[in-house]
Amino acid sequence: xxxxxxxRGDRVRSDCFMSLETGSGKGIxxxxxxxxxxxxxxxxxxxxxxxxxFFGIEQASLEVEDYGALPFTLAxxxxxxxxxxxxxxxxxxxxxxxxxxxxxxKDADRVSRLYLPGDNPKLMINAGIYxxxxxxxxxxxxxxxxxxxxxxxxxxxxxxxxxxxxxERMVRINQLPSGxxxxxxxxxxxxxxxxxxxxxxxxxxxxxxARISEILGHKNETVHLMPIIENAAGVMNAHNIARASDNxxxxxxxxxxxxxxIGVQRTPEGKETFFARCIVVNAARAAGIQPxxxxxxxxxxxxxxxxxxxxxxxxxxxxxxxxxxxxVALVNEYFLPDKEEISKAKKxxxxxxxxxxxxxxxxxxGSKMIDPPIVRRALRTIEKAVNAGKLPTNWxxxxxx
Amino acid sequence: MPANYRQTGGITMSAxxxxxxxxxxxxxxxxxxPVVPYMGLDKYRPQGIHQSPRITTNIDYPADGNKRxxxxxxxxxxxxxxDGMTISTHHHFREGDLVANMVFDCASELGVKDLCWxxxxxxxxxxxxxKYLDDGTISHIEGSMNGPLGRYCSEGKMRKTxxxxxxxxxxxxxxxxxxxxxxxxxxxxxxxxxxxxxxxYGPSASGLLxxxxxxxxYADKVIVVTDNLIPFPCIPWQIQGNYVDFTVQVDRVGIPxxxxxxxxxxxxxxxxxxxxxxxARFCDVAGIISDGFSFQAGAGGTSLSVxxxxxxxxxKKGIKARFARGGSNKYLVNMLEEGLVEYILDGQTFDLDxxxxxxxxxxxxxxxxxxxxxxxxxxxxxxxxxxxxxxATEVDLNFNANVVTHSDGYLLHGLxxxxxxxxxxxxxxxxxxxxxxxxVIKDEVTTLCGPGQLIDVIITERGIAINPLRTDLIKKVxxxxxxVKSLSQLKKEAESICGLPEKPVFTDKIVAAIKWVDxxxxxxxxxxxxxxxx
Numbered sequence: 001x002x003x004x005x006x007x008r009g010d011r012v013r014s015d016c017f018m019s020l021e022t023g024s025g026k027g028i029x030x031x032x033x034x035x036x037x038x039x040x041x042x043x044x045x046x047x048x049x050x051x052x053x054f055f056g057i058e059q060a061s062l063e064v065e066d067y068g069a070l071p072f073t074l075a076x077x078x079x080x081x082x083x084x085x086x087x088x089x090x091x092x093x094x095x096x097x098x099x100x101x102x103x104x105x106k107d108a109d110r111v112s113r114l115y116l117p118g119d120n121p122k123l124m125i126n127a128g129i130y131x132x133x134x135x136x137x138x139x140x141x142x143x144x145x146x147x148x149x150x151x152x153x154x155x156x157x158x159x160x161x162x163x164x165x166x167x168e169r170m171v172r173i174n175q176l177p178s179g180x181x182x183x184x185x186x187x188x189x190x191x192x193x194x195x196x197x198x199x200x201x202x203x204x205x206x207x208x209x210a211r212i213s214e215i216l217g218h219k220n221e222t223v224h225l226m227p228i229i230e231n232a233a234g235v236m237n238a239h240n241i242a243r244a245s246d247n248x249x250x251x252x253x254x255x256x257x258x259x260x261x262i263g264v265q266r267t268p269e270g271k272e273t274f275f276a277r278c279i280v281v282n283a284a285r286a287a288g289i290q291p292x293x294x295x296x297x298x299x300x301x302x303x304x305x306x307x308x309x310x311x312x313x314x315x316x317x318x319x320x321x322x323x324x325x326x327x328v329a330l331v332n333e334y335f336l337p338d339k340e341e342i343s344k345a346k347k348x349x350x351x352x353x354x355x356x357x358x359x360x361x362x363x364x365x366g367s368k369m370i371d372p373p374i375v376r377r378a379l380r381t382i383e384k385a386v387n388a389g390k391l392p393t394n395w396x397x398x399x400x401x
Numbered sequence: 402m403p404a405n406y407r408q409t410g411g412i413t414m415s416a417x418x419x420x421x422x423x424x425x426x427x428x429x430x431x432x433x434x435p436v437v438p439y440m441g442l443d444k445y446r447p448q449g450i451h452q453s454p455r456i457t458t459n460i461d462y463p464a465d466g467n468k469r470x471x472x473x474x475x476x477x478x479x480x481x482x483x484d485g486m487t488i489s490t491h492h493h494f495r496e497g498d499l500v501a502n503m504v505f506d507c508a509s510e511l512g513v514k515d516l517c518w519x520x521x522x523x524x525x526x527x528x529x530x531x532k533y534l535d536d537g538t539i540s541h542i543e544g545s546m547n548g549p550l551g552r553y554c555s556e557g558k559m560r561k562t563x564x565x566x567x568x569x570x571x572x573x574x575x576x577x578x579x580x581x582x583x584x585x586x587x588x589x590x591x592x593x594x595x596x597x598x599x600x601x602y603g604p605s606a607s608g609l610l611x612x613x614x615x616x617x618x619y620a621d622k623v624i625v626v627t628d629n630l631i632p633f634p635c636i637p638w639q640i641q642g643n644y645v646d647f648t649v650q651v652d653r654v655g656i657p658x659x660x661x662x663x664x665x666x667x668x669x670x671x672x673x674x675x676x677x678x679x680x681a682r683f684c685d686v687a688g689i690i691s692d693g694f695s696f697q698a699g700a701g702g703t704s705l706s707v708x709x710x711x712x713x714x715x716x717k718k719g720i721k722a723r724f725a726r727g728g729s730n731k732y733l734v735n736m737l738e739e740g741l742v743e744y745i746l747d748g749q750t751f752d753l754d755x756x757x758x759x760x761x762x763x764x765x766x767x768x769x770x771x772x773x774x775x776x777x778x779x780x781x782x783x784x785x786x787x788x789x790x791x792x793a794t795e796v797d798l799n800f801n802a803n804v805v806t807h808s809d810g811y812l813l814h815g816l817x818x819x820x821x822x823x824x825x826x827x828x829x830x831x832x833x834x835x836x837x838x839x840x841v842i843k844d845e846v847t848t849l850c851g852p853g854q855l856i857d858v859i860i861t862e863r864g865i866a867i868n869p870l871r872t873d874l875i876k877k878v879x880x881x882x883x884x885v886k887s888l889s890q891l892k893k894e895a896e897s898i899c900g901l902p903e904k905p906v907f908t909d910k911i912v913a914a915i916k917w918v919d920x921x922x923x924x925x926x927x928x929x930x931x932x933x934x935x
Contacts, residue, residue: 013837036838038809038929039902068837071900125898126672129862163898325671389882 003084005150006077007119008065014122016069020081021061028052028059034066047074051092055082072161073121076153096160100190103222104168106249109133109387110226110290111319112331113170117142118151124158128165130325131332136170139182140197148174152185159189168192170226176204180211187215191223193249198257199227200234202244209245224249226292230257235276242287250290252321253280256297268304270311281316295321302330309334336388337381345378345385346395352378423801423849427922431914432541432561439923442854447920451777452578454619466595466633468648473626474507476647477584480622482508485515486583487543489616492522493588493600493607493749497659500588500626502529503651509538517561519582520544521571521612522815526659534559543580544571545815546805546913554912555812557928563812563913565805567820568612568748569774569781570918575615576777579920585620587613587640588654592627596645597638600750601760603629605655608729608750608759610639611769617644628654639767661752667709667732668702672833672862677703679883680790680831680860681710686881687874689788689827690714697726697822698790700751703831705732707790715741726773726786729755729765737765746782748773748818774821776918781821789825793832795846798888800853800868802830803846805915808839810847810905810929812913820918823855827874834861840895840902842888847905849924850915864891906930 001021008017030048032041044066052060066074072094079092113134116123119142127135137155139148155171171186172195173179179196186194196208205227212223225247229238235258242251255273259266266273277293284291293312296305305327312320313335320335322328337345347365352375355363363370385391416428421438429435437445462468470476482488488508490501501520508516514537518530521544528549533539541561546554554563566574574580589598590606600607605628617623623645630650635642642648668674684690690711698704698711708725709732715721721740725733727747731754736742738758745765750756758765773782793802794814804819806812822828832841841861857874859866864886867875878885886894896902907927917923 036809036902038905039839040900042903043900068839070838070898126862129675130671326674 001085003081005081005084006065006069006073008067012067014068014070014073014125015120016067016074016077017065018077018081019063020078020085022057022085023059024061025059026061028057029061030064031062032064032066034064034068036066036068043071044074047071048078051075051078051082054092055079055086055088055090057082057086069121070125070161072157073154076121076157077150080150080153094157094161096190097163099163100160100169102166102190102192104192104224106224107290108168108249109319109384110168110250110292111335112322112328113168113292113319114322114325114328115142115172115295118155118171119143119147121154121158124162127325128163128167130328132167132322132325132328133319133332134168134170134193135164136172136195136321138172139179140172140174152182156185156189159186159191170195172197172228173208176207180208183208183211183215187212187223193224193226195252196225196227197254198230198234199241200231201237202240205241205244205248209247212247222247226250226252228252228254229276229280230254231261232258234258235279238279238283239286242283242289248287248289250292250319251280251284251287252292253277253294255294258294277315277317285316290318291316293317293320295323296327297323299324299326302326305330306334332388336390337385341381342385342391345381348375348378349382421922421924423852423923425849425924427914427925428911431564431922436914437921439917439921442852445919445921447577449577451576452581452619455621462646466593466642468596468642468645469594469630470647470649473503473586473624473649473651474510476624476626476649477504477507477586478511479647480584480624482511482513482584484513485517485540486513487517487519487581489519489582489585489620490521491587491610491613491616492520492524492545493610493612494605494655494660495607496524496526496662497605497656498524498526498588499656500586500654501527503626504586505530505533505538509533509536514538515540518542518544519580521568522817523547523550525549545817546812547815548813551805551812551814555806555810555926555929556931557908557910557912559912562911563926564916565816565913566916567774567816567918568770568818569776569783569821570816570916570920572615572770572774573776573918573920574916575619576775577920582616582620584622584624585613585616586624586626587617587645589625589627589640590654591629591631591635592625592640592648593631593633593635593642594648595633595635596623596625596640596642596648597633597635598625598627598640598642598645599635599637600639601637601756602631603627604657605629605653605660606657606756607655607660608756609747609767611748611767613640614769614771617641622646624649626651626654628652661750661756666702667706670702673703674706676831676833676860676862677706678710679862679865680707680829681714683829683858683860683865683878683883684711684788684827685714686883687827687877690718690720692720693723694787695722695724695726695785696788696790697786697825699792700728700730701792704790704792705730707831708732708736712736712739712741726768726782726789727755729758731755734758734765737762746773770818770821774818774918776920783818783821784824784826786822786825788827788829789822790829790831791819791822793830793841795841795843796830796832796856796859796888797843797846797853798892800856800859800866800888801846801849802851802853802856803848804850805913806848806926808843808847808902808905810907810927812848812926816850816915820851823851827857827871828855829858829860830856831860834863834891834895835899838899840892840899842892842895844892848915848926852923859888859891861891863894866891
């Protein structure tokens with residue numbers, strides 16, 4: 001029996017296609033076709049031999065078509081194809097990059113999150129360089145049904161081996177219950193947040209949360225949750241979902257599925273989704289977590305994206321998903337405080353500090369009184385601006401008051 | 402030709418190997434002719450008199466100006482084609498060129514052998530000529546080695562040693578007599594029976610014909626081939642008929658859609674876009690983008706988007722560039738028409754917008770390797786350009802760069818104007834840190850094409866390395882937030898992602914010599930052992 005894994009074709013890059021036949025009776029035979037053979041031929045063959053031995057395969061004929069795949073991809077493809085032959089609990093794990101082991105705060109910025117198809121290694125390699133706050137390795141809608149099994153290995157290996165340069169490491173699992181099985185492949189590895197798609201009830205959040213704690217065991221780590229509301233039932237349950245677990249840090253809305261569910265077309269004006277979006281914003285805020293908007297699917301139209309982000313921000317969302325790296329900079333730019341907001345925030349902070357110094361109980365800016373929540377928001381605006389590089393860290397020094 | 406030529410290659414056993422000033426081991430003769438090893442930057446100064454063509458008299462040419470000959474084969478016969486000659490063609494038709502292939506079809510039909518093809522560049526369409534390399538019609542190529550031809554050469558199948566020169570180096574080699582062109586065949590989009598020719602009209606319009614200028618002036622015999630013969634005078638006469646011996650009309654000299662393919666678009670790859678944006682930001686921060694500056698960006702997708710980013714910055718600042726060096730295409734033409742660029746000094750046109758512009762706009766000017774790049778001119782434009790954006794297949798820790806071979810050792814590209822452009826005031830190579838797992842930064846480049854002293858900045862998606870010699874640039878970008886790193890830091894970063902590459906395996910046989918702009922040998926390419934180690 002011959003099984004295969006991976007992708008091949010003229011347009012494939014940084015991936016490979018493995019085809020494995022076991023039990024040939026002639027030991028291990030590896031046939032490698034690779035555009036990088038002169039430079040990595042030996043290391044690829046070594047890895048394959050090591051893995052076949054690890055899984056106890058002694059008779060096999062392996063064909064490798066390599067398109068410059070990195071070791072994490074080669075290993076994921078080979079493990080997938082081996083496990084189509086043999087049933088085993090064993091996992092072939094490459095070492096974790098030490099810089100991939102970090103935890104993220106509950107209220108970390110989640111302005112831009114870049115979705116990457118979980119079966120496409122090429123996009124993963126450079127995903128961290130675009131400055132997005134989160135990177136979502138997707139096991140759900142962007143992975144074809146017959147690739148879902150293989151994608152689990154690739155996503156697992158990527159979590160261990162790919163440096164995202166500090167972006168929050170996220171995985172969107174499949175809709176429950178099959179998403180629960182995904183968790184086994186993901187949770188033991190460097191992961192910060194799980195997105196639960198098509199979430200309708202708080203029970204689903206609880207279920208995922210419980211499975212995660214079970215897998216984590218006594219490990220003192222937190223994996224955050226971000227349920228995605230994608231249908232009418234979810235919208236009506238939004239508040240319960242938002243507060244279903246202490247690990248909920250944000251709640252997102254998925255408008256493509258939502259509009260299909262309520263039987264309408266998604267329009268640029270977005271009247272049809274106004275109610276649902278407002279519900280999600282309010283439910284999230286009521287539960288003390290971040291409301292996150294849907295993706296914008298036209299990757300060519302940057303102007304329309306800018307308009308979308310402006311509206312999204314005005315509705316109360318604090319971030320959105322990106323489906324192409326090109327969207328990241330714009331989403332960051334428009335969600336983050338603009339010049340006017342920054343300058344206003346600075347004035348508020350200066351006025352507050354001056355009042356404090358002078359021992360005044362009441363803070364005024366011009367003719368307006370300023371309450372403590374406004375000062376807090378101003379400080380948060382400044383913090384965001386500084387983090388995004390829009391304001392120097394020494395902004396107090398080099399600015400006229 | 403000695404019977405054992407094929408086994409020993411063009412470098413006969415008598416060639417001595419010497420270490421040149423770049424530390425590369427090079428032979429003292431190539432194809433039996435003595436060569437000078439690279440001596441270092443600005444060290445080699447040949448003496449003597451420029452090569453001249455033989456004296457001709459107009460009484461030997463038809464008084465009515467009609468130099469038409471019935472066919473290309475006839476013209477080659479009239480030009481005295483015989484074994485061992487050097488035949489030149491130009492590359493303005495790019496991937497749509499039919500002329501070079503026709504020339505050697507004729508040579509083969511005439512039973513002529515052992516020719517040297519001396520193109521200004523070759524393209525994958527010239528893989529057609531492999532059969533003539535196989536059967537001995539062509540002994541070797543002195544020019545660029547693209548795709549299949551490079552592969553053929555790298556595997557040691559060419560009978561003599563290839564010689565690669567820059568566009569400027571080609572002019573130099575013709576002028577100082579290193580290469581004597583016996584017959585130049587110049588394809589033109591438009592020509593008259595006298596031999597005046599241009600590239601701005603006709604179905605095979607290619608914009609200009611600058612790469613054929615030296616050939617027209619110095620070749621012993623000159624044949625102009627066109628598919629669009631018009632009555633005298635053909636205006637503008639980019640090629641002057643007074644240099645031309647024979648004119649030929651054929652059905653087609655090129656495939657229009659492949660001449661001006663227009664396929665080069667601004668890159669859509671987010672990684673390349675990011676590198677382009679970073680390059681423009683670097684130039685801005687370094688103070689290079691200022692009113693009246695000049696630039697040259699190549700025609701690759703990344704370079705095009707660098708130009709686009711320059712345009713955005715210029716618009717914001719309300720400034721103009723005094724001139725841009727082409728290759729031109731619609732993006733550069735748009736900048737000219739918008740007034741962001743005052744002049745395009747063009748070497749070749751890549752699309753129909755470029756052709757239209759050079760034809761109709763007096764500010765879009767034709768140049769040649771003589772004006773832009775030539776080592777034996779009294780100065781050239783290359784060193785006047787403020788910033789030059791170039792590519793490379795590899796760089797090493799000393800900023801040396803390679804453009805002709807890949808890391809697996811295969812010869813796959815020509816030098817083009819690359820070496821000549823290194824004389825620009827600031828030279829920037831925007832490069833991905835690795836391509837399909839292959840790191841771009843090496844301890845030592847596989848083939849040395851340009852010395853690191855001339856390469857100022859390497860810009861990758863993961864950081865920017867500035868040549869330590871450019872303390873001015875280092876100072877200017879300090880505190881800008883640009884991710885400045887050392888080349889060894891970047892190299893380590895790439896290797897931690899890709900793994901440490903193995904070394905390709907070569908035989909001792911030299912298959913190609915790489916010339917520096919002054920005609921000295923800067924490096925050689927050796928035969929690869931096929932398929933790595935098996």
